[in-house]
Amino acid sequence: GSGRLGVVYTEDNTPNAQETYLDHRFRLTVNGVTETDGGVKFEGRIRWQADDSSDNGAGATGGAGAAGFAVSTGGFRVDVGHVSDVFDSGDVVSWGGNGVGYTGFLDQAANFEGFRKQGFGNGAADAQTIKGLYSISDFTVNASYTLNDRDIAGDDDSWQIGAGYNFGAHRIGAMYGDNGDAHASAGSQWAIGADGSFGDFSYTALVGDNDVTSDAGGDIMVGLSGAYAVSAAGTVTGFVSTGGASSNDTSYGIGYAHSLGGGVSLAAGVGSNSGGNTQADAGVTFSF
Amino acid sequence: GSGRLGVVYTEDNTPNAQETYLDHRFRLTVNGVTETDGGVKFEGRIRWQADDSSDNGAGATGGAGAAGFAVSTGGFRVDVGHVSDVFDSGDVVSWGGNGVGYTGFLDQAANFEGFRKQGFGNGAADAQTIKGLYSISDFTVNASYTLNDRDIAGDDDSWQIGAGYNFGAHRIGAMYGDNGDAHASAGSQWAIGADGSFGDFSYTALVGDNDVTSDAGGDIMVGLSGAYAVSAAGTVTGFVSTGGASSNDTSYGIGYAHSLGGGVSLAAGVGSNSGGNTQADAGVTFSF
Amino acid sequence: GSGRLGVVYTEDNTPNAQETYLDHRFRLTVNGVTETDGGVKFEGRIRWQADDSSDNGAGATGGAGAAGFAVSTGGFRVDVGHVSDVFDSGDVVSWGGNGVGYTGFLDQAANFEGFRKQGFGNGAADAQTIKGLYSISDFTVNASYTLNDRDIAGDDDSWQIGAGYNFGAHRIGAMYGDNGDAHASAGSQWAIGADGSFGDFSYTALVGDNDVTSDAGGDIMVGLSGAYAVSAAGTVTGFVSTGGASSNDTSYGIGYAHSLGGGVSLAAGVGSNSGGNTQADAGVTFSF
Numbered sequence: 001g002s003g004r005l006g007v008v009y010t011e012d013n014t015p016n017a018q019e020t021y022l023d024h025r026f027r028l029t030v031n032g033v034t035e036t037d038g039g040v041k042f043e044g045r046i047r048w049q050a051d052d053s054s055d056n057g058a059g060a061t062g063g064a065g066a067a068g069f070a071v072s073t074g075g076f077r078v079d080v081g082h083v084s085d086v087f088d089s090g091d092v093v094s095w096g097g098n099g100v101g102y103t104g105f106l107d108q109a110a111n112f113e114g115f116r117k118q119g120f121g122n123g124a125a126d127a128q129t130i131k132g133l134y135s136i137s138d139f140t141v142n143a144s145y146t147l148n149d150r151d152i153a154g155d156d157d158s159w160q161i162g163a164g165y166n167f168g169a170h171r172i173g174a175m176y177g178d179n180g181d182a183h184a185s186a187g188s189q190w191a192i193g194a195d196g197s198f199g200d201f202s203y204t205a206l207v208g209d210n211d212v213t214s215d216a217g218g219d220i221m222v223g224l225s226g227a228y229a230v231s232a233a234g235t236v237t238g239f240v241s242t243g244g245a246s247s248n249d250t251s252y253g254i255g256y257a258h259s260l261g262g263g264v265s266l267a268a269g270v271g272s273n274s275g276g277n278t279q280a281d282a283g284v285t286f287s288f
Numbered sequence: 289g290s291g292r293l294g295v296v297y298t299e300d301n302t303p304n305a306q307e308t309y310l311d312h313r314f315r316l317t318v319n320g321v322t323e324t325d326g327g328v329k330f331e332g333r334i335r336w337q338a339d340d341s342s343d344n345g346a347g348a349t350g351g352a353g354a355a356g357f358a359v360s361t362g363g364f365r366v367d368v369g370h371v372s373d374v375f376d377s378g379d380v381v382s383w384g385g386n387g388v389g390y391t392g393f394l395d396q397a398a399n400f401e402g403f404r405k406q407g408f409g410n411g412a413a414d415a416q417t418i419k420g421l422y423s424i425s426d427f428t429v430n431a432s433y434t435l436n437d438r439d440i441a442g443d444d445d446s447w448q449i450g451a452g453y454n455f456g457a458h459r460i461g462a463m464y465g466d467n468g469d470a471h472a473s474a475g476s477q478w479a480i481g482a483d484g485s486f487g488d489f490s491y492t493a494l495v496g497d498n499d500v501t502s503d504a505g506g507d508i509m510v511g512l513s514g515a516y517a518v519s520a521a522g523t524v525t526g527f528v529s530t531g532g533a534s535s536n537d538t539s540y541g542i543g544y545a546h547s548l549g550g551g552v553s554l555a556a557g558v559g560s561n562s563g564g565n566t567q568a569d570a571g572v573t574f575s576f
Numbered sequence: 577g578s579g580r581l582g583v584v585y586t587e588d589n590t591p592n593a594q595e596t597y598l599d600h601r602f603r604l605t606v607n608g609v610t611e612t613d614g615g616v617k618f619e620g621r622i623r624w625q626a627d628d629s630s631d632n633g634a635g636a637t638g639g640a641g642a643a644g645f646a647v648s649t650g651g652f653r654v655d656v657g658h659v660s661d662v663f664d665s666g667d668v669v670s671w672g673g674n675g676v677g678y679t680g681f682l683d684q685a686a687n688f689e690g691f692r693k694q695g696f697g698n699g700a701a702d703a704q705t706i707k708g709l710y711s712i713s714d715f716t717v718n719a720s721y722t723l724n725d726r727d728i729a730g731d732d733d734s735w736q737i738g739a740g741y742n743f744g745a746h747r748i749g750a751m752y753g754d755n756g757d758a759h760a761s762a763g764s765q766w767a768i769g770a771d772g773s774f775g776d777f778s779y780t781a782l783v784g785d786n787d788v789t790s791d792a793g794g795d796i797m798v799g800l801s802g803a804y805a806v807s808a809a810g811t812v813t814g815f816v817s818t819g820g821a822s823s824n825d826t827s828y829g830i831g832y833a834h835s836l837g838g839g840v841s842l843a844a845g846v847g848s849n850s851g852g853n854t855q856a857d858a859g860v861t862f863s864f
């Protein structure tokens with residue numbers, strides 16, 4: 001599980017009506033794992049999550065989310081249920097890269113609007129996903145299918161495929177997907193990315209586009225992020241993300257994180273989002 | 289905890305409106321156990337469960353179910369709260385026997401309609417149950433009382449008693465109960481059963497009847513099931529269940545399960561239910 | 577976690593409409609703890625709880641409650657989120673002292689009406705609390721601030737401060753707080769207390785008052801409790817609590833608890849509450 005605790009600032013924050021508020025999150029993930037005599041691993045997992053609530057209160061944890069399952073052996077892995085699809089998985093492309101702040105409130109995907117990504121979390125999943133992954137040597141391919149959400153009229157299923165290649169400390173990957181007509185993110189979407197490191201410096205890059213109706217006329221989106229280890233415990237991160245809807249500003253931000261050992265880190269960040277508003281946070285994260 | 293994952297087929301499956309669908313279940317049971325210096329064991333337990341949902345999605349786990357408690361010492365055991373009554377407990381009679389398929393979708397009790405059985409699960413219990421069990425040598429007696437459900441007008445409490453006897457690899461048992469007038473399964477109910485094994489072959493048998501109003505004119509119900517270990521890891525199971533309401537067909541089915549070790553089993557089954565519809569499944573179960 | 581199980585009697589018990597009923601509770605608290613290299617401890621916790629329900633049933637556990645966090649190092653400790661404030665914490669004053677019965681149904685604070693106390697539990701918290709504690713040698717000071725509950729119109733925040741001093745086996749403490757105008761317990765509140773032990777006998781004392789509108793004209797409240805270890809395993813407890821609203825009777829009660837080892841205790845108690853009604857219980861508690 002993990003926890004985080006801090007103060008978050010969002011300029012003109014209408015949904016919460018408070019620009020500055022006390023944030024916290026407590027996550028508990030229960031993993032059930034077993035392995036056959038032949039070395040095939042079976043996993044199931046559920047997650048609970050408690051957050052601060054918008055009225056200054058501490059929200060109830062509520063029920064655990066829907067269950068995700070995985071079967072893996074050698075380079076094969078199949079995920080079924082409430083699980084990540086190709087775009088969400090990070091199997092071949094790092095989507096967000098290096099975010100800033102202890103909550104990672106902004107990252108290189110800040111301007112990447114209208115993509116359909118479904119992952120494992122603490123709520124119910126509207127539709128089950130099946131994802132297959134195969135890795136051989138430095139090459140990885142994956143594919144996912146999200147079942148038709150029968151709560152929505154019309155076709156809502158989604159296909160996604162991806163491929164990636166590692167060479168030394170660097171990786172490149174590409175993903176493509178097509179979403180059913182009934183979904184808010186209907187239409188096709190693609191993204192290519194690269195990430196890697198040179199000594200104490202690491203980088204990620206992401207380029208993508210989609211033709212979803214909710215993002216009519218949106219440009220290609222481009223994001224870059226970097227992290228530099230300034231000391232054994234301290235890391236400076238920064239990103240820039242641009243493109244998307246024509247009204248978008250370029251997003252950018254910078255942050256600093258300091259490890260205290262034992263899975264505890266202090267972090268803070270400040271940035272500007274695609275709406276041109278300033279965001280900032282400072283707090284602590286810990287895992288257990 | 290345990291998990292299962294597979295594909296389920298039910299002919300003319302109206303509630304779900306899909307004849308074939310992807311099924312999954314994740315169960316997590318937390319048991320709190322402690323023992324006094326005098327050797328009396330106290331247990332409490334709650335369960336979470338996440339299932340696939342009827343709209344193709346993955347349903348949220350939701351809250352844990354109501355709590356069950358047990359106090360045991362020597363041959364005595366008392367269960368209180370959200371716990372099994374005599375008919376559900378299997379203390380003296382195996383109710384379902386050997387089911388077929390990885391979900392056990394049908395078993396020897398498939399035609400046994402209108403019985404009142406309450407057990408431990410993941411939801412709230414409408415009424416608390418108190419069950420006492422006493423075993424001495426090969427003889428076992430038990431009795432349960434389910435409190436009046438005060439959400440229902442009128443009397444809804446239930447008394448049940450049972451007795452069983454082991455001789456070597458075989459066991460016989462009988463159960464009788466009487467349910468309050470306000471319950472949908474009002475009236476008396478009885479069942480007798482036998483189970484045991486001859487080497488690699490094991491069997492169960494169940495005969496029962498009730499005079500519940502919802503089952504007016506129903507015949508005596510009879511069920512038989514058997515399992516045969518065809519190899520160290522593989523088992524074939526089969527059952528037949530007949531009787532009950534006059535419109536009932538005889539239910540029957542056959543299945544195969546193969547253990548992969550580590551608590552993981554592949555299983556599949558096919559059968560015909562009391563409505564005359566074909567059901568089948570194939571999938572994997574694992575425990576952790 | 578912990579469990580309890582027993583029978584509870586409350587004379588003229590209108591909310592439940594049953595004077596005597598079967599009571600049970602199952603609690604599971606998950607604590608996530610980690611420590612930095614510098615020795616600073618970070619904790620997060622959530623709780624599940626299942627109780628009997630008023631209709632004779634066993635209530636579902638429901639979701640876990642909101643999360644509480646703590647950061648501590650040396651004599652400093654800060655709690656944030658769904659956590660106890662000064663009055664609830666027991667840091668400097670024991671509020672209830674020695675309750676009677678296995679449920680602790682009455683204690684020395686039985687007549688202490690109208691105090692605002694917020695603690696960690698299994699539900700959602702209306703407002704987050706921040707509490708700081710500092711202990712040096714035998715002296716302890718603490719202060720808490722409960723954020724304005726933005727679900728309520730008007731100001732609803734609360735400040736509380738406390739101080740305590742230990743001398744040998746005895747302790748004295750004082751607490752003061754002021755609650756926002758919009759809260760049902762608006763206005764100021766104070767309490768002073770003492771507790772300690774002489775050999776096999778231990779005592780607690782509590783005096784307090786508040787000017788909350790819901791308790792207009794209420795007197796100063798006074799409570800006393802004591803416990804005597806009659807044997808290695810058995811303890812007799814008693815309390816008296818008086819004052820508060822002018823219509824109040826004096827509350828009093830006596831109980832006996834017997835430890836069976838392994839965290840299991842049998843206990844029973846009988847008393848009279850501030851409404852003049854008799855209450856009693858008998859049951860078992862266990863922790864695991």
